Structures are given as structure tokens and as C-alpha cells.
Amino acid sequence: MAPREHTAYVWLPWREAADRCFSPSNAEAILWLPRLAVRE
Numbered sequence: 001m002a003p004r005e006h007t008a009y010v011w012l013p014w015r016e017a018a019d020r021c022f023s024p025s026n027a028e029a030i031l032w033l034p035r036l037a038v039r040e
Helices: 015-022 025-034
Strands: none
Touching: 015 025
16 A cells, blocks of 8 residues: 555545545546446
């Protein structure tokens, strides 16, 4: 793991969480969440 990652956690709205990601791939995964959410 990168030393700057995984040092703390916080629950955020998905857009804000993506903006705060250190890893571009993690940010991209978060940005996909609304498209993958199951709507009933």
C-alpha cells in the first residue's frame, strides 16, 4: 500500500469522495457508482 493511503477514513457524498481520492483508479471507481446502483 502507498504510505499516504489508508491513514484515515470518512464517509462522504460520492462526488466529494471521488475528488478526495489519492488514487485516480479509486476516483474513477467511485464515479461509476451511480451508474451501477440498482434502482427499484
